[in-house]
Amino acid sequence: MTDGPTTGPTADRPLNDGRKAGGATAGATADGLTADAAKPFVRSDSARGITTLTLDSPHNRNALSSRLVAELREALAVAGRDDRVRAVLLTHTGTTFCAGADLSEPPSAAGASGLVDLLRSIVELPKPVVARVTGHVRAGGLGLLGACDISAAGRGASFAFTEARLGLAPAVISMPLLPRLDRRAAARYYLTGERFDAAEAARIGLVTLADPEGDADEALAPVLDGLRRGSPQGLAESKRLVTADVLRAFDRDGEALAALSARLFASEEAREGMTSFLERRDPAWVRQTASDAEAIPDATGDEGAAGNAGPAGASR
Numbered sequence: 001m002t003d004g005p006t007t008g009p010t011a012d013r014p015l016n017d018g019r020k021a022g023g024a025t026a027g028a029t030a031d032g033l034t035a036d037a038a039k040p041f042v043r044s045d046s047a048r049g050i051t052t053l054t055l056d057s058p059h060n061r062n063a064l065s066s067r068l069v070a071e072l073r074e075a076l077a078v079a080g081r082d083d084r085v086r087a088v089l090l091t092h093t094g095t096t097f098c099a100g101a102d103l104s105e106p107p108s109a110a111g112a113s114g115l116v117d118l119l120r121s122i123v124e125l126p127k128p129v130v131a132r133v134t135g136h137v138r139a140g141g142l143g144l145l146g147a148c149d150i151s152a153a154g155r156g157a158s159f160a161f162t163e164a165r166l167g168l169a170p171a172v173i174s175m176p177l178l179p180r181l182d183r184r185a186a187a188r189y190y191l192t193g194e195r196f197d198a199a200e201a202a203r204i205g206l207v208t209l210a211d212p213e214g215d216a217d218e219a220l221a222p223v224l225d226g227l228r229r230g231s232p233q234g235l236a237e238s239k240r241l242v243t244a245d246v247l248r249a250f251d252r253d254g255e256a257l258a259a260l261s262a263r264l265f266a267s268e269e270a271r272e273g274m275t276s277f278l279e280r281r282d283p284a285w286v287r288q289t290a291s292d293a294e295a296i297p298d299a300t301g302d303e304g305a306a307g308n309a310g311p312a313g314a315s316r
Helices: 066-081 109-124 140-147 183-192 198-203 216-228 232-265 268-278 284-295 305-309
Strands: 042-047 050-055 087-092 096-098 129-133 136-138 150-153 158-160
Touching: 042 066, 050 066, 050 216, 066 109, 087 096, 087 216, 096 140, 109 140, 109 232, 129 140, 129 216, 136 140, 150 198, 150 216, 158 198, 268 284
Parallel strands: 050 087, 087 129, 096 136, 129 150, 136 158
Antiparallel strands: 042 050
């Protein structure tokens, strides 16, 4: 899966919970299935006109594995066909909404295309899709927020576009995001990989509602009540109006950006970025920057003084 691997561990550091290198989870159930294989990665519940889809893949922090992507697409399709459903609420278990790509899976063109298809299915669904975020969102996970129609972030939410620090770019996820984000803010956060909070996410257009110290459920209550009052036709046609620009971006750029994402993911530079991330060290280009700084004398002529502050590495 492409577009922004924070690897499915925590927001900023690799996983260390007993998983094997190939992504398998230690331990198995009585029928020989692993604990993760025995339960869905996306849980679905419906009540009072709202279908809640919960990302529940804790072993990799709800990373966009091929399995999670497939299950989420299917769950969305089921909700879309149900005449009783007025809206879909997308939420998560644990402290991470979505950590981005799953680095335990090899990069592939199919993975990039799968992400395009998932994001488009959210945008095209004839029901509003609402995101509830009370945890970390990184890289590809931000694409889910961009594709949703409404989103609320509460206590514990944080955000970062980490791709550039790993030799990648937020390619596929730009289609739902750039039509909605403040362009100057997008340039800053795409390029620097800085973390930002819920209030900033609301300011730049990434989320609709933010209460950094409060409860996302309280913020969403009037929104969900309003959606319950909408007619199926009224909701579908109103959504079509506000998503038209986003769908045009998919029509125009989907194939090219999927190819770009797959190419970057398979590059030598990205391999170094991902390896350094998993090894919890600075990548080669950060070490080179630090080395160059140490070689430049400061104004007093003392060699290496500029290096005393340490390398300006990415937060991992």
